[in-house]
Amino acid sequence: MARQRQRKSNRGPRQPFLEKGAAALTIGVAMLLASLMLSGSTVMDAVARGLRTPAWFALGIGAVLIGIHVLINRVVNKPGGALVVPAAKPQEPKALRQRFDEVAYRRPDEQSTLAATPVPTQWSPAVFHAIEWRRFEAVCEALFAQAGFETRSQSHGPDGGVDVWLHSKNARGAVSVAQCKHWQSKAVGVKEVREFFGVMSSHQLKRGTYATTSTFTPDAVAFGKSNGIHLLDGAGLLKQIAQRTPEQQQALLAVAFEGDYARPTCASCGTKMVERTPTKGGSAFWGCKNYPRCRSKLAMSRR
DSSP: OHHHHHHHHHSOOOOHHHHHHHHHHHHHHHHHHHHHHHTTSTTTHHHHHHHHHHHHHHHHHHHHHHHHHHHHHHHHHSTTOTTOOOOOOOOOOHHHHHHHHHHHHSOHHHHHHHHHSOOOSSOSHHHHHHSOHHHHHHHHHHHHHHTTOEEEEOSSSOOTTOSEEEEOTTSSSEEEEEEEEOOSSSOBOHHHHHHHHHHHHHTTOSOEEEEESSOBOHHHHHHHHHTTEEEEOHHHHHHHHHTSOHHHHHHHHHHHTSSSOSSOBOTTTOSBOEEEOOTTOOOOEEEOTTTTTOOOEEEOOOO
C-alpha cells in the first residue's frame, strides 16, 4: 500500500480534458471497427448501423475535449497568459518589513529635513535637543557602561519607574537604578524625584541616579541630596561626557544618532510614532502607529 501511495504521489498533474478526450476517441474507434466487422453479415447489419451513430458521437466528443486541452495548455504556457500563476514572492524578514512600514508613515518633507540636517560631530546641548527620548535613555545607559557598570534596560512597556538597572561585578543584584527624563524645557520637580526615591526604597537601594536633558527645581535638588540621589541635569551630563576619551565621546554620539533618532518611540509598543492631525482641528501630535489598539501620544515639539 505504501508503494502504491508513493507511485500516485509521483504522478504529474492531472489533465482531465486530455484523459477523457482520449477515452472517448478510443471508444469511438472501437465502435466503428465493430460496425465494420459486423456489416458483412445480413443478420448483424442492423447492429452495425446502430453502432455507427454513437461511434461518430464519441469521436466528436473526444476531438472537442482534446481541443480544449490544447487551448488551455497554450494559454497557460504563453508568457503573460491570463491563466499563468505568478511565482510566490519571497517573504521579507520581519525587521525589514517593520522598517519599511515606519518609513512609509513618515512625511516626505520629514525625510528630506532629516537628510538635510547635518549630524553634530561634537557634544553640545543641540545633541539632546535633536534626539528623541529613547535615544537619550540609550546614551545614559552607554555612559553608565563606560563607567564600569553592567546595565540592563528595556526598550518599551511598563518599567516600574526604572529606566536602567546598574549592576556591579562584585555584588549580587542591582546596586543602583537610574531614571532618564528627556525634557526639553520643563524642569524636573520634587514630585518626580520623590517618586523615584519611592522606587529605590521598594527595591531596598540606597543609591540612584536621576538624569535629565533639562534642569531640576531647587526643591528637587535639596530632596535628592538628602536621600542619596545623584541628580544629573543637561549641563552635568555634558560635563561627564567631556571627561571621557575622544573615542568614548564619539561612541556615545553614535548611540545618540543611531537609526531614526529624531522621531519619538512609542513607550508602550516600542515602534516609531507617526504624525497625527486632530479630526476636529488643532495642532499635530505624535501618535502610535498601532492606533486604536494603542492610544499613546506625545506633543510635537518644533525643532
